[in-house]
Amino acid sequence: MGEDDAFPGVPGTFDPRSTAVDRPRIERAVREILEAIGEDPDREGLQDTPKRVAKAYAEFFAGLHQSPEQVLGTTFDIAHEELVLVKDIPFYSTCEHHLVPFHGVAHIGYIPSAEGRVTGLSKLARLVELYARRPQVQERLTTQVVEALMEHLAPKGAIVVVEAEHLCMSMRGVRKPGAKTVTSAVRGQLRDPSTRSEAMSLIMHG
Ligand SMILES: Nc1nc2c(ncn2[C@@H]2O[C@H](COP(=O)(O)OP(=O)(O)OP(=O)(O)O)[C@@H](O)[C@H]2O)c(=O)[nH]1
């Protein structure tokens, strides 16, 4: 274990001291890619690029080395059995098919139960970070967040809606900038049509 591992960092944030991602290996690979595209990795502007990309990748994929238990560990004894909704949580993730970004907002709602737990509002945003900072597809990001809520807070129900633009559809391939993908996952009581439509109308119209 390196000295850096003594600082596990706050889940859902990036700890630049983390050595969980093998940066020297990324540096070698990036140099290889630069050569493969016909660039000179030794020209002045590119000399530090493998190092910079390795550092950036360590940040983009930090979520692979963090767990939801760490994020949802802080809970409160608050008697509230109605919907709690945090809207418009911005996120950046990496499409696992092309390793280019997809980004947008996530909306998270849950109905706490008497037996379950209430967490800090910021923890919902940290949960999104934790799953976004991995090679992802939007559908999996959406279900992983809802399932972590169900498992760790034992709420009566939960809903996660994610709206995102995929750069693999904007800057390459089909080239449709602005196209938005919306995914949702609902569990428990939020599956009931009336509760679900109340949550959806709060999400979409405030
Ligand atoms: N379901 C889903 N598909 C995604 C996501 N991100 C990217 N994709 C799609 O993954 C698909 C990969 O398709 P392939 O035919 O294997 O790859 P490709 O030739 O690069 O596809 P094009 O993007 O159509 O050029 C594309 O249709 C992408 O739009 C995601 O989060 N969810």
Ligand SMILES: [Zn+2]
């Ligand atoms: Zn893609």
